[in-house]
Amino acid sequence: MTISSIPTKGRTLDYAASVYDVLEPLCLFSKQAEYDDTLIRAIAPQPSDAILDLGCGTGLLCHKISQLLDPDKGGYIVGIDAAGRMIAAAREKRGAPHCRFEAMAAENLHFPDASFDAVISSLFYHHVPLDLKQQSLQEAFRVLKPGGRLMIADMHKPTTFFGLLISHASRWVLMQPQIGENIRGVLPGLIEAAGFMPPKIVAEYFGYIAVFSTTKPA
Ligand SMILES: C[S@@+](CC[C@H](N)C(=O)[O-])C[C@H]1O[C@@H](n2cnc3c(N)ncnc32)[C@H](O)[C@@H]1O
Secondary structure, three states: OOOOOOOOOOOOOHHHOOOHHHHHHHHOOOOHHHHHHHHHHHHOOOOOOEEEEEOOOOOHHHHHHHOOOOHHHOOEEEEEEOOHHHHHHHHHHHOEOOEEEEEOOOOOOOOOOOOEEEEEEEOOHHHOOHHHHHHHHHHHHHHEEEEEEEEEEEEOOOOOHHHHHHHHHHHHHOOOHHHHHHHHOOHHHHHHHOOOOOOEEEEEEOOOEEEEEEEOOO
16 A cells, blocks of 8 residues: 655654564663553543544554544544555554544644544654644644643653763764754743643653653643
8 A cells, every 4th residue: 555655844754664663662672562551541541532643653552542442432543644654554554443544744734623632642753843843732732622631752851871872872873953952852841832731741761751741721
């Protein structure tokens, strides 16, 4: 199945789609299951929830969350990614009527206002420059219902020497200024500027990934 990628200034991972499921556990130091469980606890899916995953990759987190949703009560999750090959892989491996995947840019969501109970995102925000970080957070705010939950897990200010080493090496070896923005700690300010309640850090991983949780005011 060929799915066109969506033009974006974000760093898309079409080239990695076929090997992403093998590479990601290595990047998460074999702690993927624990990491995913932490994110799922942070978003606390309810059976009837409509949930959106920004930058879903091959859809592993969507699949795990979909198992907690009840389609008979209207529960579903949709993962979006600008990389067409990621979406093709996600649909092939994990697609289901209540676990859908769409090629879309997080900064330009094709969903109506107030259509989701929760928006989640894992390791997406360090792939996009500051203006797209802002736009996608504004879009997340728009598509969330009042009182809706936002959970973002991503690179943030390093808290350990190991975290400092890994995050600065990623920034300079990959030559990604957008990683530099995360390391400087821009995410909480941007989340609040988009209209959300001040985010709380509910978990930290490896000294450089923070899990932020907040809500859209009711
Ligand atoms: C490191 S992967 C994270 C995938 C998945 N969320 C996970 O935790 O494994 C980042 C994803 O963001 C996607 N991406 C980059 N820019 C994007 C954009 N503007 N809109 C949507 N997705 C984008 C990439 O194609 C890639 O699949």
